[in-house]
Amino acid sequence: MPVGTVASVKGVPQDILEGLGAQIILGNTYHLYLRPGVETVRKMGGLHGFMSWRRAILTDSGGFQVFSLSELRQVTEEGVTFRSHLDGSSHFFSPQNAIEAQIGLGADIIMAFDECTEYPADQTRMRESMQMTARWAARSKRYFEEHKHEVPWTGVAADAFVRDAARGSAFYPRGGEKMPEALNAPEAPGLRPSGPTNASAPARAGQTQALFGIVQGGMDRSLRKESAERTIEIGFPGYAIGGLSVGEPRELTREIVESTLEHLPKDKPRYLMGVGTPEEIVEYANLGVDMMDCVLPTRAARHGLLFTSRGKVSIKQARYAQDPGPIDPNCGCKVCQRYSRAYLRHLYASNEVLAQVLNTVHNLSFYLDTMQRVRHSISLGEEYRFLSGAGHDRNLEL
Amino acid sequence: MPVGTVASVKGVPQDILEGLGAQIILGNTYHLYLRPGVETVRKMGGLHGFMSWRRAILTDSGGFQVFSLSELRQVTEEGVTFRSHLDGSSHFFSPQNAIEAQIGLGADIIMAFDECTEYPADQTRMRESMQMTARWAARSKRYFEEHKHEVPWTGVAADAFVRDAARGSAFYPRGGEKMPEALNAPEAPGLRPSGPTNASAPARAGQTQALFGIVQGGMDRSLRKESAERTIEIGFPGYAIGGLSVGEPRELTREIVESTLEHLPKDKPRYLMGVGTPEEIVEYANLGVDMMDCVLPTRAARHGLLFTSRGKVSIKQARYAQDPGPIDPNCGCKVCQRYSRAYLRHLYASNEVLAQVLNTVHNLSFYLDTMQRVRHSISLGEEYRFLSGAGHDRNLEL
Numbered sequence: 001m002p003v004g005t006v007a008s009v010k011g012v013p014q015d016i017l018e019g020l021g022a023q024i025i026l027g028n029t030y031h032l033y034l035r036p037g038v039e040t041v042r043k044m045g046g047l048h049g050f051m052s053w054r055r056a057i058l059t060d061s062g063g064f065q066v067f068s069l070s071e072l073r074q075v076t077e078e079g080v081t082f083r084s085h086l087d088g089s090s091h092f093f094s095p096q097n098a099i100e101a102q103i104g105l106g107a108d109i110i111m112a113f114d115e116c117t118e119y120p121a122d123q124t125r126m127r128e129s130m131q132m133t134a135r136w137a138a139r140s141k142r143y144f145e146e147h148k149h150e151v152p153w154t155g156v157a158a159d160a161f162v163r164d165a166a167r168g169s170a171f172y173p174r175g176g177e178k179m180p181e182a183l184n185a186p187e188a189p190g191l192r193p194s195g196p197t198n199a200s201a202p203a204r205a206g207q208t209q210a211l212f213g214i215v216q217g218g219m220d221r222s223l224r225k226e227s228a229e230r231t232i233e234i235g236f237p238g239y240a241i242g243g244l245s246v247g248e249p250r251e252l253t254r255e256i257v258e259s260t261l262e263h264l265p266k267d268k269p270r271y272l273m274g275v276g277t278p279e280e281i282v283e284y285a286n287l288g289v290d291m292m293d294c295v296l297p298t299r300a301a302r303h304g305l306l307f308t309s310r311g312k313v314s315i316k317q318a319r320y321a322q323d324p325g326p327i328d329p330n331c332g333c334k335v336c337q338r339y340s341r342a343y344l345r346h347l348y349a350s351n352e353v354l355a356q357v358l359n360t361v362h363n364l365s366f367y368l369d370t371m372q373r374v375r376h377s378i379s380l381g382e383e384y385r386f387l388s389g390a391g392h393d394r395n396l397e398l
Numbered sequence: 399m400p401v402g403t404v405a406s407v408k409g410v411p412q413d414i415l416e417g418l419g420a421q422i423i424l425g426n427t428y429h430l431y432l433r434p435g436v437e438t439v440r441k442m443g444g445l446h447g448f449m450s451w452r453r454a455i456l457t458d459s460g461g462f463q464v465f466s467l468s469e470l471r472q473v474t475e476e477g478v479t480f481r482s483h484l485d486g487s488s489h490f491f492s493p494q495n496a497i498e499a500q501i502g503l504g505a506d507i508i509m510a511f512d513e514c515t516e517y518p519a520d521q522t523r524m525r526e527s528m529q530m531t532a533r534w535a536a537r538s539k540r541y542f543e544e545h546k547h548e549v550p551w552t553g554v555a556a557d558a559f560v561r562d563a564a565r566g567s568a569f570y571p572r573g574g575e576k577m578p579e580a581l582n583a584p585e586a587p588g589l590r591p592s593g594p595t596n597a598s599a600p601a602r603a604g605q606t607q608a609l610f611g612i613v614q615g616g617m618d619r620s621l622r623k624e625s626a627e628r629t630i631e632i633g634f635p636g637y638a639i640g641g642l643s644v645g646e647p648r649e650l651t652r653e654i655v656e657s658t659l660e661h662l663p664k665d666k667p668r669y670l671m672g673v674g675t676p677e678e679i680v681e682y683a684n685l686g687v688d689m690m691d692c693v694l695p696t697r698a699a700r701h702g703l704l705f706t707s708r709g710k711v712s713i714k715q716a717r718y719a720q721d722p723g724p725i726d727p728n729c730g731c732k733v734c735q736r737y738s739r740a741y742l743r744h745l746y747a748s749n750e751v752l753a754q755v756l757n758t759v760h761n762l763s764f765y766l767d768t769m770q771r772v773r774h775s776i777s778l779g780e781e782y783r784f785l786s787g788a789g790h791d792r793n794l795e796l
Contacts (some may be wrong), residue, residue, distance in 0.1 A: 008742065011751040014736065035746040036719065043720050044740055084488045321434065322441050338412065338450045342442055346405065346434040353409040356751055 001026045001058060001293040002364050006035060007051040010298055011356045012364070014053055020333075020361065021368050024056035024108075026293045029101055030065035033091075036083050038104035044247070046152045047104020057107040058293070061098045061140075061214070063114045064242070064274070075115065077132065095139035099147070106152045107209065111240060112140035114214040119246045126218030133216040134230040141211060143235055148208040212238040212271060219252055221259045228263035238269035242287075245274045254283065261288050278307050279386060280372055285374045286383050297367045301359035304348045307366045309386070313341075315359065320345040333365035399424045399691040400762050404433060405449040408696055409754045410762070412451055418759065419766050422454035424691045427499055428463030431489075432482050435709075436502040444504020444550045456691070457505040459496050459538075459612070461512045462640070463671070473513065475530065482737070496547070499611070504550045505607065507640060510538035512612040517644045523768060524616030530717035531614040532628040537610060539632055546606040576752035610636040610669060617650055619657045626661035633640050636667035639687075643672045652681065676705050676768055677784060683772045684781050695765045699757035702746045705764045707784070713757065719742040763785075 002009045002017065004025045009017055017025065027047055032038070044050040047057050063080075066073060075122035079094030093101075098113035113136050117129040213236035217223030229343060241260050245251050256296035257272060264270050271291035272284050281292050297307065304316040308328035313320075315327070323341035335344075335358045347355035400407045400415065402423045407415055415423065425445055428435070442448040445455050453545035461478075469479035477492030491499075496511035511534050515527040517589035547671060607723060615621035639658050642651050655670060662668050670682050679690050695705065702714040706726035711718075713725070721739035733742075733756045745753035775782035 006748050006750060007741070008748075008750045008752045013732075013752065013755060015732065036740075036747055040467065040720055040744070041401065044722060044738065050738075050741055050744075052738075052741065097710055322438055324442060334411075334413065340442065340448075340450075342434075342438065343405070343450065346438070346448075350406075350433055351403050352404060352406045353751055353754055354406045354411065357409065357411060357755060 001291065002367075003028070003293055003295045003298060004051070005295075006031045007041070007047055009364070010302065010358070011353070011360050014051065016334075016361060017053075017364070018055070020365050021372065022055065022364070024054065024291075027057055027059045027105065027107060028065055028107065029059045029062035029098065030069065032059070032105055032336050033101050034086055038101045042104040042106065046104075048106060048153070053192050056109070058109040058291075059102050059105050059107040059111065060273070061111040061113040062093055062101065063098070064116050064195055065242075066093055067118070068375060077135070079113075093335055095136040096143040099140050099143045103147055103150050103209065104152065105145070109210045109238065110144075112137045112211060112236070112278050114216055114242055116216045116246065117216055117243050119219065119243075119248050121218050122221065124335070126220055126223055130217040130223050130227045132225060133214065134234075136232055137213050137236075138234050140238070142208075144211045148211075151208055153207075178260060187332060205230045210237045211237050212240050212244040212269070214240045214273070215260055215264070216243045218243060219256060219261075221256065224260045225263050226257060228260060232263075232265065236268075238271060238291075239264045240271040240291075242273045244272070245276065250280070252312065254287075257284060257289070258287055281367070282370060282374055282384055282386065283373070285378075297363035298360050300354050301363040304355070304359065306359060308324050309366075315341065315355075316348050317345070327362050328366070331362065331366060333362050333369075335359075335362040335365070399515070399689065400765075401691055401693045401696060403428075403448070403693075404429045405439070405445055407758070407762070408700065409751070409758050412449065414732075414759060415451075415762070416453070418763050420453065420762070422456060422689075423451065425457045425497065425503065425505060426456055426463055427457045427460035427503065428467065430457070430503055431460060431499050432484055436499045440550045442502065444502075446504060446551070452613040456507040456689075457500050457503050457509065458671070459509040459511040460491055460499065461496070462514050464491055465514050467514070476675070477511075477535070478513075493534040493794065494541045497541045497632060501542070501545055501548050501607065502550065506610045507636065508542075510535045510609060510611050510634070512614055512640055515614055515616045515642065517617065517641075517646050519616050523620065523698040524618050524621055525614050528615040528621050528625045531612065532625060532632075535611050535629055535634075536632050539611075539634070542607075542609045546609075549606055551605075596774065597726050608635045609639050610667070612636050612638045612640040613658055613662070614641045614670070615658075616641060617646055617654060619654065622654060622658045623661050626658060630661075630663065634666075636669060636689075637662045638669040638671050638689075640671045642670070643674065644734075648678070650699070652685075653793055655682055655687065676765065679765070680768060680772055680782055682782065683776070696758050697763035699761040700754050702753070702757065704757060705761055707764075713742050714746050725760055726764070729760065729764065729767070731760050731767075733760040733763070 002022050002025050005025055005028045009025060032041060039049055041050045041366035048054065066080050066082045069085045070136065071085070073080050073082040079092055081092050083090055093113065095113040099110065114133040115129050115136070117126055121129070213231040213234060215224060215227045215231055217227040228239070241257060244256060253275070261270060266288070269290045270288060272289040273293065274295055275281065275284060275292050277296060284292060300307070304314055306313040306315055306327050309330040310328065313327060320341040323345070325341055326336035326339070327341060327344065328336055339358060344355065344358060347358070374384045400420050400423050405425055407423060430439060439445055439448045443788045446452065452692055461752065464478050464480045466526070467483045469483070471478050471480040477785060479488065479490050481488055490512065493511040497508065500508035512531040513527050513534070515524055611629040611632060613629055615623045615625040626637070639655060644652060651673070659668060664686070667688045668686060668688045671691065673679065673682060673690050673692055675694060682690060698705070704711040704713055704725050707728040708726065711725060718739040721743070723735070723739055724734040725739060726734055737756060742753065743758060745756065772782040775776055
């Protein structure tokens with residue numbers, strides 16, 4: 001899932017994202033809550049109407065950013081008081097109002113409010129944090145069940161995606177499953193321009209958002225197991241693994257992912273939050289993860305770091321100044337079809353905005369193509385691996 | 399002509415520019431000479447190959463930027479010594495090496511090296527400056543004739559545009575003329591990715607760039623007349639009016655444009671440099687100007703200023719925060735078809751790069767649509783005027 005922090009995948013117009021085959025994008029509740037504010041988005045028909053995106057959207061709970069971006073946070077059983085990183089103003093997120101915000105934002109998949117346990121943390125801290133996340137999950141679900149009809153949905157056709165997501169891992173087909181319904185669903189006609197269009201919305205009687213639970217438990221396998229069991233007991237249409245990629249070694253991430261997956265139902269989407277490099281997303285998909293999100297392809301692009309079938313390319317390097325070849329000779333994206341490394345290097349060196357646009361389009365294309373290949377391999381009952389070649393960085397191989 | 403200062407119309411991918419109907423774009427010799435340097439562009443097949451732009455390109459002579467951007471310049475009969483605004487390094491532009499640079503950059507239309515007379519200037523200064531520009535024009539042409547075969551042309555099909563430009567105002571059809579050849583010319587196949595592709599270049603035997611002369615003379619009508627006559631005597635396939643929009647009142651600009659046009663041949667393209675607002679480009683086109691360039695649509699877009707059929711919209715204003723309407727209800731561009739003012743206002747307020755991309759696409763669309771309407775009116779033998787309406791800013795009306 002490409003990350004669209006404040007209702008924009010940085011630098012990429014929505015029609016280009018569609019052309020890249022992005023089925024679902026992610027918005028950050030913390031950022032959207034601060035700017036433009038939930039009420040504005042709600043009045044525009046939710047994120048779908050606001051940003052004119054007809055396909056699926058997932059919002060996180062805001063928890064991760066509250067813990068990583070804001071200052072002077074105070075955590076109690078009730079929730080988290082924090083200061084905005086924008087203007088220092090004081091705010092409060094509880095499970096209830098994190099869900100309230102996400103209902104107002106109107107994504108298709110929303111997340112229970114959790115505490116992302118820091119790394120490293122001792123056993124007591126990991127246990128208590130995990131237990132609070134479990135209690136917050138129950139409160140998140142209770143609030144959601146009472147208020148889910150308040151979703152400001154407009155004429156979007158992401159229903160099918162939600163349906164697929166809610167009934168299992170259908171949208172990342174496994175074991176020979178055919179293309180999921182969501183991908184065949186007609187996009188809502190006449191959704192233009194962005195804004196409230198309830199009048200023309202197709203019937204969505206009884207349809208609402210899907211609330212996913214989040215498993216925490218730090219780097220302890222037994223706490224992860226306990227967290228998974230308690231979250232499943234509360235009951236959600238999908239489960240996320242949170243609290244990883246927070247500074248721990250990659251072997252540990254893999255170990256926790258692998259052991260946690262064992263305790264999560266295979267017939268519901270399993271979402272690994274905040275990963276990763278191209279080889280990581282392939283690795284985790286092969287382990288059974290259905291959904292992932294990461295700022296890496298978009299953020300790296302803004303810093304001139306491009307992912308290719310032969311490893312990473314730092315386009316700012318002088319060695320590319322007169323290189324007429326494409327970023328990746330094996331890539332079919334619009335950028336590789338049209339522009340040379342020399343041109344992209346020049347745009348980056350000249351601080352041209354087009355550098356960010358084109359670099360991001362390429363990196364997203366590389367990520368989305370990689371996942372498409374993974375899905376194809378899975379449908380054939382095989383495990384996808386990056387081709388290794390002479391020019392392929394070792395550290396990017398599986 | 400949208401301005402693509404350093405081989406990029408800021409924030410807009412080339413395929414979107416094509417979709418907007420841009421027939422020709424402008425590059426700045428001064429900027430390109432400093433970064434990435436003429437040699438790099440030349441090796442990549444000129445600007446067409448370097449930036450992967452198959453349609454026409456015009457480069458200015460570098461004179462205007464040398465006078466407006468660089469520091470510590472020293473002007474002699476021989477040329478101008480100046481310091482780079484990037485790193486303070488010292489450089490020298492003469493008519494010869496300004497043309498040498500433009501041959502290396504390989505645009506379809508290139509400009510004689512001129513001195514842009516400052517405003518205000520006294521009679522003696524205006525006369526001497528104009529006379530030096532005339533001598534520089536002769537030197538520019540002499541160098542061009544001796545070296546024009548060195549153009550690094552690659553497989554681009556802008557030939558037809560040059561041909562049209564060189565034989566008159568055909569590409570802005572007047573008096574019922576049909577679509578010019580350039581617009582029907584097939585684009586070069588297989589120009590991908592950007593880079594030297596001489597091997598596959600179509601035959602261009604005997605074809606080269608078109609060098610235009612520039613009329614100066616400050617704000618004095620008789621000096622302008624003399625400048626026009628001397629420039630015509632040297633002989634060029636097209637003529638530009640330079641040295642305007644340098645701070646003088648708009649009435650004076652119009653007066654000088656109108657009087658100068660009288661002395662320029664109607665069967666050759668007449669290019670007014672560096673203008674203007676939407677109402678100005680309509681006004682000057684109606685006076686007989688065939689070509690114009692201006693950073694206004696792109697620069698204003700980056701500052702959140704949008705041009706519409708009802709006047710200017712400053713999208714940063716809080717009044718648009720929950721406005722579900724498009725920028726311009728009368729605009730058919732991709733941005734107006736898909737995004738609300740509320741969303742664009744949010745992108746701008748959040749410093750999202752997408753704000754610049756979408757705002758620029760809209761403004762260029764507005765400018766190019768305006769010129770298309772002007773051409774249509776001219777082909778009908780009529781004068782195009784902006785519709786005036788209740789919501790139309792007075793200062794944007796003709």
